[in-house]
Amino acid sequence: MKRTLTVGVAVAAFALAGATPAVAAPTPSDALASALGLDAQERLVVRDSVTDADGTRHVRYDRTYAGLPVLGGDLVVHSAADGAVRGVDGNANRVRLSGTRAALAAPAGARQVVWAGSGQPVLAWDAVTEGVRADGTPSRVHRVTDATTGAALTSWNDIRTLTADDVVPARAATAGRPGVAVAGTGKSFYSGTVALETSGTYQLKDPTRGNQQVNNLNHATSGSGTLFTDADNAWGDGTNADPATAGVDAAYGAASTWDYYKNVHGRNGIKNNGVGALSKTHYGNAYVNAFWDDSTFSISYGDGSGNTHPLTSLDVAGHEFSHGVTSATANLSYSQESGGLNEATSDIFGTAVEFNAGNASDVGDYLIGEKIDIFGTGKPLRYQDKPSRDGKSPDYWDANLKNLDVHYSSGVANHFFYLLSEGSGAKVINGVSYDSPTFDNQPVTGIGRAKAEKIWFAALSTKFTSTTDYAGARNGTLAATETLYGRTSPEYAAVARAWTAVNVQGTTPPTGKYFENLTNVNVPDKGAAVFSGIAVTGVTGNAPAALKVGVDIKHTYRGDLVIDLVAPDGSTYRLKNSSGSDSADNVVETYTVNASSEVANGTWRLKVQDVFAADTGYVDAWNLTF
Template sequence: MFRQDRHHRRVRGSAGLALAAATTLLAAGLQQGTALASADAPAPASIQATPRAGAAPATLSPARHTALLKSAATAAADTAKTLGLGSAEKLVVKDVTQDADGTTHTRYERTYAGLPVLGGDLVVHRSGARLTVTKATKAALALPTTKAKISAATARDRALTTAAKAGAEHPAVGTSPRLVVWAASGRPTLAWESVVGGFQDDGTPNELHVVTDAATGKQLFRYQGVETGVGTGQFDGTVPLGTTLSGSTYQLVDGDRAGHRTYDLNQGTSGTGTLFTDDNDVWGDGTVANRQTAGVDVAYGAAATWDFYKDVFGRNGIRNDGVAAYSRAHYGNNYVNAFWQDACFCMTYGDGSGNTHPLTALDVAAHEMSHGVTAATAGLTYSGESGGLNEATSDIFAAAVEFYENLPADVPDYLVGEKIDINGDGTPLRYMDKPSKDGASSDYWSPSLGGLDVHYSSGPANHFFYLLSEGSGAKSVNGVSYDSPTYDGLPVTGIGIDNARQVWYRALSTYMTSSTNYAGARTATLQAAADLFGAYSPSYLAVANAWAAIDVGDRIALGVNVAPIADQISGVGQEVSLQADAYTTNSGAALTYTATGLPDGLTMSDTGLITGTPTTLGTSDVTITVTDDTGASATRDFSWQVAYIYANSGRVDIPDNGPAVESPVTVTGRTGNASATTQVYVKIVHTYRGDLTVDLVGPDGTAYSLLNRSGGSADNVDQTFTVNASAQSLNGTWKLRVQDRAAIDVGYIEQWRLVP
């Protein structure tokens, strides 16, 4: 969808898709190094590089594409065994792509006991005999039963209630809910998936997917399925059009692009409307009064986007199957939006306020069609961080199409929707160089990002792409002034939009999955940059720098890099295993690990693995040093506390808007009272943490508040609290008490630890 959301609403249920990317990608992509330049050093103009030819997408004929699909389907059972999947699991081929060097990337959906697995998608990469895999979830699929305790009718009714609360008009579930396995967040769960139709509160068609636990009836997740994006057009100017002569009448049917058709909905909200026709093949006059004008912009935008994906990436249509989508102009009355629908495989455009401000500019068309490309590749779920990446992908390729077309009437820029003037004040809808200029989007990643509307959580990814393309600081591109900041205050050197779009497309089509979050996108783009330009090449380092500039990961220093190690706390007599991770940008150099200050009982191996059993209470200052064969070295300092630790890792479900639940630990054999700086580590999986109150309850029943409905729409609790519990005796039963005080969202206590 390509929208301006003028109503700030509480967005819920977004944490379920914040999963880590596959561990088979380059581990180096997750490490930390020192900065490459000082804060006041100017960034060079750009990094010049040519992508490796072997990593380019191979252009597949329809016959070759079909043959690859059939081969993958035939081998699906053997592939499932190779991946170690369970006997109840089956792989279903979604698509196969191939690199110029013959490497194939096969994208699969999964089923379990015949049920679709939502969030179970994966990509298998084959290069000769070498096989690696990228998974949306690493959780093992195992269910105690595939029989639902609640009925489909109950799930449907609850989904309708959810849609009504979200402001839906005339909500209806067109087909019966389907039984699925929900695997996109934590433990795989038997669930019902309901799809609610009707219209959203702004007139956009509704395809609200509501996932309901089939045992308890609680809502597990929800996301929106409608993604909101010679003639003379209002925005494109005089441009060539692909048309078809039928008898004596010309039709807006593009025979050069699989017969893409453009319709006039005549202010309707359903069906296809009327195919645009003309008697002399001269279309529109550049004014809103002429209904063909919008049709010109829409048809040209579709053609330009088709050509961009085909010429730049070798992609044969939105789904890479040579089949055309279609476009519908003049949707609804005063409809200030445009949207993509997978269900109809079509783009739809409103006429804006007063039906005089159509949303038919080139970047809008490219934005909407790119939603279709995302659906056909990674399938990024339209909620939470993955939803923000979905929206950003459409903005990224909208900018890329503008630069590719380079129209005099629509000079390419990094402004989103600047031609349509949706706000009525001449301002763009979004700014890629500094997203916060729109008043709602975020410039940088934060833990609460997934709780924002996806059009605003897209901001950091848009910012990343601008920085990767053009670099930071003040500059002018095609007459437009930009001044892009960085989170860490350090400069970023761009690699040019041509190479930046190659990185993002390869990451999207090859390594991202339905649940990819921002950290996963960093891993995917670093892997893509390694494929295209080589690991630790200037372009690869620029990708890492651009992510660091939006507060995702750290910059990679030349030489040896040691991953950050958090301060450690271990229990006396409890076994320890901690791997120190490091790498070097000096090709082929071996690494040597040493450590000083380790607690008594611990040692480090020559591979950086720290093991043993701490024997003595106290806190140590530890320094790890890693040196490569060239003599380059780096250190990492952290503290290691050895203490008495009491923990409970048993799962405790938190009832929705219900009574408090407790998780206990018992302390025995100690003397005296607890510390004035008692530490309580809490890990709770729960969407919308603002529903929760969390207390530590001492042995005498005194409650110490840790969290009191704070954090708003952010998801989960994963932090350490410090309380003064010095009035409590050490010995006795301590409890973590948690209560959900608002409806809809649910979760559970995963674990907690007490250091009294």
């Protein structure tokens, strides 16, 4: 959500001047860190920057504390065209450590960090274990533990795969003139005969798209492989008999993904720096997966069961490259709900790439991996209209979602995207039948895929951070929609409705009288109560028996807070009590109050008091619905 800061233009200019996408970052700003209330030992380091057409800038910062990386502490700072800072998204919890020495010895291969992804930041160890899974997929697992208590804090794998571990059985793995574009052709396995931009005489390297290239691993599971070359610039024969056929699909998928991000979102390559990535085909033996490795800036594609169906289809290419885009922007942690959003982002843009390519041999659909036939039954890997059709992905959010494999918890966001694009109910699109349900059995009207894509990308690149969960995704997409189309637009209402339809609840635009206050009010630590007022006018008679009070408070320990609604005559209605066991962050709730004895018109106030020490926050926004 938006956070408005009282930061002068001079400070904002110092923090953001010269921050353009994928170029040398400006000097990290101590002044901005101070204005955000961070510790004197904390520093902000620019990682990415997006500038809107109206000059609004969204600068993404990583944080350090006393030189240590602050994991889960990344921020997006929003500034107006004149340089004035207008808001912040992400976790701005101040690091408060008495020192930087750990009580416990470092695990093997560990680095010292600060973990700020949940609750109060703590000193931690980040231990990395590298290996190879049973199916031949490389593994680079991070395990973060509390450096004082040894408690497990979080874990994730740096390798972003197409499928979950249990989707397929484990299989044994086995070991010119560059820079000048030349028009070639290729016979692909999935997409028919396609045009290719190659280099020299002749290399499967595309000078028009950042020199992205395709290599042949020839069934190895390590190294970079060998760049594909050809004598006549006519690549592949459309069958697995020619290794170059999979290379054609990989090159076509890479080009289609590059063009999609460039033409639809104005992004110049994965990192927005004009540099292309590496595609590696024929990974392992009968390897039934594909994966993105950010450390090598590359995709590796297996050849599928029996080496008969290479995983190089168009939507798989879009999926894997989009893991790189996510890493370069929101960097959604690959675990729990943020991991599900990471996977869903790749499915969403894999679908978008497929539609955008307009290929008659692989028409656009809302099925993931329908061409690669992983199961040998012709069924796709995942379904966006009704994710539960795969037998494991949920259609709707529930509290257990964070415990699922990220390839399954992605289902809720995939379902949201389909509903926002196409709406609910039965329909046929490009010859494929869909029937999308809703949690509340109420219909959803779609706004079209083109708008849905833009909303998701805007949220990913300007709102989401590494620890964004589903509630945060709802907030982020609504904020992005407000920027693109306006708060009172049909698009804004549709985004809110689509999230409700997948049981990600929140405050939605009401049909009755609606009043809100978006001005931030700081809540002092163990201090006096603070108030935020809303002047209600134009409502006849008394307030309703079911007055809705929407509350959005950012706080590092919600159990500290006592929250009341104060009526115009001073009557007080308790919304929330303090509780030592209520240890989560933030209060994002809609309360129902029987206020039928109160006259509606007048100034209503939200009263918030922090009654315990050590944690801070602020009222971000609140609203009343009559």
